[in-house]
Amino acid sequence: MATQNLLIELFVEELPPKALKKLGEAFAGVLFEQIKAQGLAGADSKLTSFASPRRLGAHVTQVASQGADKAVSQKLMPVSVGLDAAGNPTPALTKKLQALGADASAVASLKRAMDGKAEALFYESNVKGATLAEALQKAFNESVAKLPIPKVMTYQLADGWTDVKFVRPAHSLLALHGSDVVAIEALGLKAGTITHGHRFEATVDPVVIKHADDYAATLERDGAVIASFAQRRADIVRQLAAAASKVGNGARAIDDDALLDEVTALVERPNVLTCEFEKEFLDVPQECLILTMKANQKYFPLLDATGKLTNRFLVVSNISPADASAVVGGNERVVRPRLADAKFFFDQDRKKTLASRVAGLAKVVYHNKLGTQGERVERVRKLATAIATQLGGHDLAQQADQAAQLAKADLVTDMVGEFPELQGIMGRYYALNDGLLQDVADAIEDHYKPRFAGDELPRNQTGVATALADKLETLAGLFAIGQLPTGDKDPFALRRHALGIVRMLIEKDLPLSLHELLSHAVALFPQADAKTQELLADFIFDRLAGTLRDQGYSAQEVDAVLALRPQRLGDVAQRLAAVRAFAALPEAPALAAANKRIGNILKKAEKADAHVSAALLKEDAEKALHTMTQKVAPQALAQFEAGDYTGSLQTLAQLRDTVDAFFDGVMVNAEEMDLRLNRLGLLATVHQAMNRVADLSRLAS
Known part of the structure; x- marks a missing residue:
């Protein structure tokens, strides 16, 4: 069947800019999948999505005008119900066939087949494929219903009576299959060939689209609109780079994908202009100026080659006048009061020291069950002091x-x-203004780090101690009052705090015990019970396990190392490397299996300590194992304590033959109690030696 390309566009009032990218992708994506599901588009069909401030659209190639017919087999009823003893149709079967548009003449063509334990009658027919209008109507309705928007508007149609719900009021619907209009209706609109362009710069209105393939070019030419979100975004990136290069001195626009997406959603045909502000504002910390320009005005501040803010910024305008001076001047006038406010706040804040503001934290509620920020600060101080004492005295x-x-x-x-x-x-700027040490000032800023995945860690030990204390206090406090994350919900970002602790302990290779850290933190909260620390430790080790798997370690390797709950997380990478090297040895599978067997035996034993009496060793195999353990275990222990985990495990690999021989020739559960306990003690000694670096039994298949 011949195919043509399909174009759908819904023209609406201004859509939410922060949601536009997702709305465009969802609208086109669902529409495409529904058309394919109904057999009108195939594997070779291609989708192009469109999303601008006032439109959502999709272009699909190779779309048929009607789906292929399908053979359908429909179960009617058991043979015993549909046919009488003479093989004639019962009234029940006749009624069922009539409902399907058939009569008694169809009885002879009914198919018989087993359905479970009974034979049933099946009616086979060809169902005509859906027309494009039918399929597109269903697909369009589905795409509108599944738009990822939490709130929709309710508005009235022109008749004054009918209510419609959508993201924003819709004004026209365009649906073309090649050059033919597809007869669909939605949101009180009938599909046609017209759309609308730029509010001010369209050369004609309405814009008539004659063919599905002419949509983007016609809209850009006659409507002054770049319909493709991706194309508009790329054009903005190109213009930003060109404008920055004209400024010179290595200037570049600030890199911010979220801002770029939002600005792309605000303009229909971008035009980047260069503006400037008074240099005196550069005395204000650049973070303040950058934030106010980005958040309030959607401007792109310009940085010099060293990353320092300049007094130039770029504006992405939605109009392209011959003389842009009025647009430039207007934006410069708008930004000036914003920058003046930032300068005023900065000047006022510096009139008081940070230390003088601490008392005010007693009036700021942190959590209704955990007190004020002032109380929280005192808890963090205790933890930070204890951590820093261990790190540097x-x-x-x-x-x-x-x-x-x-x-x-x-x-x-x-x-x-x-x-x-x-x-x-x-806080860092004000600390420096107060004359505090650079390390203290840096720590005030850095105690929030890492703030997100991949963020940098605190730059000095003071910051590390303070950041650890802050995150530990947050976790311990919220766990103490039962505010644990559930599913996808983590309103207090506790997973991020846990990952921050893990990263600092590992990447800074801190000589700190996780157990001691959690113990100190949990002790600060009277609300905590006996399980709080255990739950918190599980939570942190779960985050650590996920991080390690993301880094490429296998679940088996991670499980083997973390099963021992190593308290110095800086050692984890070395332990994992040792486990990986051990697993490559030919002795590894047998030793892992033996280790698992030993562990199971010891679990069932009533009492078994790592103590062996040489006088009670009777069998040659147990004597050999004892001798080899005495030789190998001290060497492996010395390597373990020196941090040579790989060497320690490779030394223990020498036990393979004697362990195998022990299980082949020795009955562990001997009838004589002293022999049994001695053999269990020997196994406990071996088990203890083998499981210092990792639980090797977790490597057993």
Whole structure:
């Protein structure tokens, strides 16, 4: 059957810019899948999606005008119900056939087949394939219903009575199969050939689309609109780079994908213009200026070759006048009060020291069950001081205590009140203004790090101690009151906090025990019970396991290492490397299986400690195992304590032959109690030696 290309467009009022990209992808994607599911598009059909501030659309290649007929076999009823003893149709069968548009003459052609234990009658027929209009109507309705938008508008149609629900009021519907209009209706609209272009720069209105393949070109030529979201975005990127290069000195627009997507969703035909502001505003921390330009005005600040903010910025305009000076001047006038506000906040905040603001935290509620930010600060101080004492002694502890005390003080400043995203960043600037040590100031900013996956870690030990303390306090407190993450819900970002702790302990190779850290943190909360620390430890090790698997380690390797709950996480990578090297040895499978067997035996034993009496060794095989263990175990232990985990496991591989011989020739559960306990003690000794680096039984298949 001949095919043509299909074009669908729904023209609406301005769509939510932050959601436009997803709306466009979802609208086109669902439409395409539904058309394919109904047999009108095949594997060779291609989809192109369109999304601009006022339209959602899709272009699909090789779409048939009607789906292929399908052979359908429909079960009617058991033979015993449909036919009488003489083989004639019963009234029940006759009625069923009439409902399907057939009569008694169809009885002879009915198929008989077993259905379970009984024979049944089946009616076979050809179902005509859906027409394009039918299929497209169903596909369009499905795509509208599945748009990923939490809230829809309810508005009235022109008749004044009919209510319609959609993201934004819809004004026209375009549906072309080649050059033919497809007769569908939606949202009170009938499909046609017209759409509308740019509000101000379209050369004609309405814009008439004569063929499905002419849509994008006609809309750009006559309507001054680039319909493709991806094409518009690429054009903005190109124009930003070109405008920055004209400024010179290695200038570049700030890199922000979210801002780029949002701006792409705000314009129909982008035009990038270069603007500037007074240099005096550069005395304000650049993070403040960048944030206000991005968040409030959707501008792209320009950085110089060193990453320092310049007094130039780029605007993505939706109009392209011959003389753009009025547009440039207007944007410069708009941004000036925003920058002036930032300068005012910065100047006012510096009139008070951070230390003087700490008392104000007692009035800021952190959590109704965990008290104020002031109370929280005192808990973090205790943890930070304890951690820093272990990491660097008295001097580091003093710095960490000061950083922890001041870390939240910027929450009560005017600047952070206006821009919460700047918390920590402004604290650093104000600390430096107060004359505090650079390390303390950096720690105030860094105690929030890492803030997201891949973010940098605190830059110094003071920051590490403060960041660990802050995250541990958050986790312990919320676990103590039962606020654990569930499913996809993690309102307090506890998974991110746990991953931050894991990253710092591993990447900074900190000589800290996770058990001790959690113990100190949980002890700060009277709400905690006996299970709080256990649940918290499980939570952190789960995050660690996921991270390690993402790094390419197998589930078996990760399981073997983490089964021992290593408390110094900085050793985990070395343990994993050792396990991987051990698993490659020819002795590994047999030793892993033997280790699993030993573990099972010891679990069932009432009492077995790692103690062996040489006088009670009777069989040659147990004597050989004891001798080999005495030779190998001390060497493996020395290597383990020296951090040579790979060497330790490879040394233990020498036990393979004697372990195998032991199980072949020795009855562990001997009738004599002293022999039995001695053999269990020998196995416990072997088990203890073999499972210092990892639980090798987890490697057994």
